[in-house]
Amino acid sequence: MAERLALAVVGHTNAGKTSLLRTLTRRRDFGEVSSQPGTTRHVEAVELAGDDGVRLRFLDTPGLEDPIGLLHALGPLRADMTPPQRIRAFLATRAADEAFEQEAKVLRALLEVDAALFVIDAREPVLTKFRCEVEILASCGKPVLPVLNFVRDAVSREAEWGALLADFALHAQVRFDAVAPFDGAERQLYDSLALLLPARQAPLRAVAGFVERERAARDEAGRRLVADTLLALAALRRTLEREELADEARKAAALEAFRAEALERARRAVRELLDLHAFARSDAELAMLPWLDGRWAADLFHPETLRDAGARLGKGAAIGAGVGLAVDAATAGLSLGAAAALGATIGGAISQGFGPLGRRVADALQGRESLSLEDSVLLVAAQRLLGLHLALQRRGHAAEGRVELERHAVALERLQNVLSALQPARAHPEWAAEDSPRREAARRELLARLRQVANPRSP
Amino acid sequence: MSSRTDGIALPDLLLTEAVKDLEADTPLRDDAALAQALAAGDGRETRIVQRARRLAADTGLDRDLARLRDRLLLLGLALAALGMVLALLVAMALLGQGRHINAVAAIALLIAPNVLGIVVWALLTVLGARSQGGAFGRAVAALARWRLAPQHVRRVWPSAARALDAQHLTTWVLGGLNHLLWAVVYTAAALVLWAVLAFSAYRLGWETTILAPQTLHDAAQAIAWLPEHIGLPAPVPEDLDDPDASRLLGYWLIACTLAYGALPRLLLATLCTAVWRRRRDAGTLDLDEPYYRRLIARFEALAPTRVLDAEHARHAAPAPAHAAAAGSGEPGTLVLIGFELPQELALPAALLERAAWSERVDGGLEEREALLRRIADHPPARLLMACHAPSTPDRGTLRFIEAARAGSIALLLLPAPDAAQLARWRDWLAACGRGDITVHADAGAALSPHG
Numbered sequence: 042m043a044e045r046l047a048l049a050v051v052g053h054t055n056a057g058k059t060s061l062l063r064t065l066t067r068r069r070d071f072g073e074v075s076s077q078p079g080t081t082r083h084v085e086a087v088e089l090a091g092d093d094g095v096r097l098r099f100l101d102t103p104g105l106e107d108p109i110g111l112l113h114a115l116g117p118l119r120a121d122m123t124p125p126q127r128i129r130a131f132l133a134t135r136a137a138d139e140a141f142e143q144e145a146k147v148l149r150a151l152l153e154v155d156a157a158l159f160v161i162d163a164r165e166p167v168l169t170k171f172r173c174e175v176e177i178l179a180s181c182g183k184p185v186l187p188v189l190n191f192v193r194d195a196v197s198r199e200a201e202w203g204a205l206l207a208d209f210a211l212h213a214q215v216r217f218d219a220v221a222p223f224d225g226a227e228r229q230l231y232d233s234l235a236l237l238l239p240a241r242q243a244p245l246r247a248v249a250g251f252v253e254r255e256r257a258a259r260d261e262a263g264r265r266l267v268a269d270t271l272l273a274l275a276a277l278r279r280t281l282e283r284e285e286l287a288d289e290a291r292k293a294a295a296l297e298a299f300r301a302e303a304l305e306r307a308r309r310a311v312r313e314l315l316d317l318h319a320f321a322r323s324d325a326e327l328a329m330l331p332w333l334d335g336r337w338a339a340d341l342f343h344p345e346t347l348r349d350a351g352a353r354l355g356k357g358a359a360i361g362a363g364v365g366l367a368v369d370a371a372t373a374g375l376s377l378g379a380a381a382a383l384g385a386t387i388g389g390a391i392s393q394g395f396g397p398l399g400r401r402v403a404d405a406l407q408g409r410e411s412l413s414l415e416d417s418v419l420l421v422a423a424q425r426l427l428g429l430h431l432a433l434q435r436r437g438h439a440a441e442g443r444v445e446l447e448r449h450a451v452a453l454e455r456l457q458n459v460l461s462a463l464q465p466a467r468a469h470p471e472w473a474a475e476d477s478p479r480r481e482a483a484r485r486e487l488l489a490r491l492r493q494v495a496n497p498r499s500p
Numbered sequence: 501m502s503s504r505t506d507g508i509a510l511p512d513l514l515l516t517e518a519v520k521d522l523e524a525d526t527p528l529r530d531d532a533a534l535a536q537a538l539a540a541g542d543g544r545e546t547r548i549v550q551r552a553r554r555l556a557a558d559t560g561l562d563r564d565l566a567r568l569r570d571r572l573l574l575l576g577l578a579l580a581a582l583g584m585v586l587a588l589l590v591a592m593a594l595l596g597q598g599r600h601i602n603a604v605a606a607i608a609l610l611i612a613p614n615v616l617g618i619v620v621w622a623l624l625t626v627l628g629a630r631s632q633g634g635a636f637g638r639a640v641a642a643l644a645r646w647r648l649a650p651q652h653v654r655r656v657w658p659s660a661a662r663a664l665d666a667q668h669l670t671t672w673v674l675g676g677l678n679h680l681l682w683a684v685v686y687t688a689a690a691l692v693l694w695a696v697l698a699f700s701a702y703r704l705g706w707e708t709t710i711l712a713p714q715t716l717h718d719a720a721q722a723i724a725w726l727p728e729h730i731g732l733p734a735p736v737p738e739d740l741d742d743p744d745a746s747r748l749l750g751y752w753l754i755a756c757t758l759a760y761g762a763l764p765r766l767l768l769a770t771l772c773t774a775v776w777r778r779r780r781d782a783g784t785l786d787l788d789e790p791y792y793r794r795l796i797a798r799f800e801a802l803a804p805t806r807v808l809d810a811e812h813a814r815h816a817a818p819a820p821a822h823a824a825a826a827g828s829g830e831p832g833t834l835v836l837i838g839f840e841l842p843q844e845l846a847l848p849a850a851l852l853e854r855a856a857w858s859e860r861v862d863g864g865l866e867e868r869e870a871l872l873r874r875i876a877d878h879p880p881a882r883l884l885m886a887c888h889a890p891s892t893p894d895r896g897t898l899r900f901i902e903a904a905r906a907g908s909i910a911l912l913l914l915p916a917p918d919a920a921q922l923a924r925w926r927d928w929l930a931a932c933g934r935g936d937i938t939v940h941a942d943a944g945a946a947l948s949p950h951g
Contacts, residue, residue: 071805083807083810084807085806085807085808086807086808087806088803090542090803092544100808106894106896107896109864109868110895110896110897111842146809150808164844165891166842169842169862170863213746259793261788262792262793265788268791313790317793318797377914474525475657475658475663476521481807
């Protein structure tokens, strides 16, 4: 099935047409949007290709800036004309090339497509010019689906808009926030379009299904990414020789290097999550994520954060030694010592075989100590990464504000299960770098628990 | 080459997985590979594979994989040679204890390990099929991580082992090789038996202390059933004292070695080959893996957008009709217009007091023209247009400004705008060539006659 459908995205200037398209096509770079009016002055096409050959072609159109003048220029509807014929007649006039050139582009696009998405800034008062706009769009002979944008805003006039649209027989309406889309809003949009275009139901439902599957696939991939990172962090281990331990300066340098390694791993995860969700790393707002500009270090190894995490771990799960006790900035978050490492290894050895245990015993006998991350650090990393994944998952590609991590944060208490699934990694330093069937099994278990951490609903 | 099949051909799959491992820590520079893959076709998997092929060629991974294949082939040949030697040893062990051979015991000795081997393989296959990374998978993966292996092997083997396991091929590949090896062993053993029995004199029979000789005879006849059915002569002599008995039993022994040793192994090897052939070109990538998802996101971002109805030259700024009107108007008069304001937004009382007259306009054509006529009849010295700050200025607004004839025009944004809104209106006026119009943020400033 290779079906093509063309949809025009129309609306008043600056109502969020390009933003809607950015979110629908997950193309952050599409068009060029700003709060400057009439930014889009050409018609630009972008395709959304489904997995079974369906192709949706969206046409981004310039804003209708002077609907009152345009309606006047269209002239009265003569008895021998249908409304679309009136539009065609207007497009042949000089006014369509000169004074109303921009509007003419919208009308031409409308005549070519299967249906139109009519984007409305629901914060705007319902004025005469908008009434003219609805009248013109509704008279092009194409199904029009009004998309109410910014409905979550405090000054949204959704009810007034709904009444106006209904007066022009546009009863099917969709609420869609291009900046912070509702859960399932995309699906609802395609389902409503399918109702308006009965002949094209199959492809539209296929697209809706595709969009849903893609979302699920991204969610799964994001969780896998978080799981991989957490396993690598838990497996991270460095052995310090007796001489290194004796020399304070060298020991401090080793601690710092180890911490830097952990941070780099975490930063990589942040970058990969951005890639996965199709957000540019260079994006000004996203670049302000605490982890990309170095503040992650302050966050991940901050004694306060760790003390808090440690306290919430409770005594039952406190495997790492010294959490919450005398945490000082130099060793915060790091577990150093043969005893602690041995303890963790014995715990792991029961299920993981005794190879690592033997190595640890040898280390202990020769005065070596091993360095690893404490549970509190893993817990904080799990919370932040999972929160970022959930936040990006729900972020529209037109969003320009900062990422709201707080809203999507998972309570530390709910991550206890995740933490215990990480423990096997402590006995396998090689998991930090390479794959093995055993690591695969541990990853599956960890993933199952990450999936159990239910998604917090966005309000 | 993989376009006509539904899945991905195994060599491509192995290359793709090898590239994935290579990029685990640091992604490769792939601009050219991405562009090439984008041009190669529509399917996501096709593009990912195409990109991997190009990168594999650039980094020599394809050569490493070819070398690994050659080495495995050599290893197979060496194993086959080893099988021959093993066969010779088995045959010699059977024939080596003097000139008397207990044929029934000999065949039991030959066949028992074979049956045991097949049962173990079948069990591992069934158990391994239930979960990924079964016994064979684990063994191969462990070998793959063997640190002594040369660098080029380590670059491709772990991913190859993982990919084979993910496609449920490990058991069948290893099983096929194993069965082939044993088929060689038993065929060679039969040949050795034939050669030895052809050129030296042995006495074959069955000896027993506690069983009745007839039991062994019946057993021999039962065993002969299979070779007889597939056309191998396996005669069982009625009487061991018959001078022909040893000769007949010699044929029986060779036929049974082939029928119970080589034949089942050959059949199983065929089965493994069939499974292998079916799955070889039906490979799939786990597109839920973060690595592949990220590639998909990049491919999607590269899909071209097209400008259909291009922007023509920016509209020339409208003729400055205001220039003629400037300076005219009844001195000292101020007219206040509420332009396209929401109903609930009231005009500032202080301004209403000062204004000669004021009017709100929603924007309808007749209403607008009536208002413009009223302004034109008695042009004020100052016209103050109160506009809705959060709204976006549009050409309709500009058209009204252009048509209004007054000494000077200024805008007042209501409700009090933030910096961004103020900047937006000012920039818009400048872009329209009306930078001369002042935009006020509060009513007090708008009152001052210098504004």
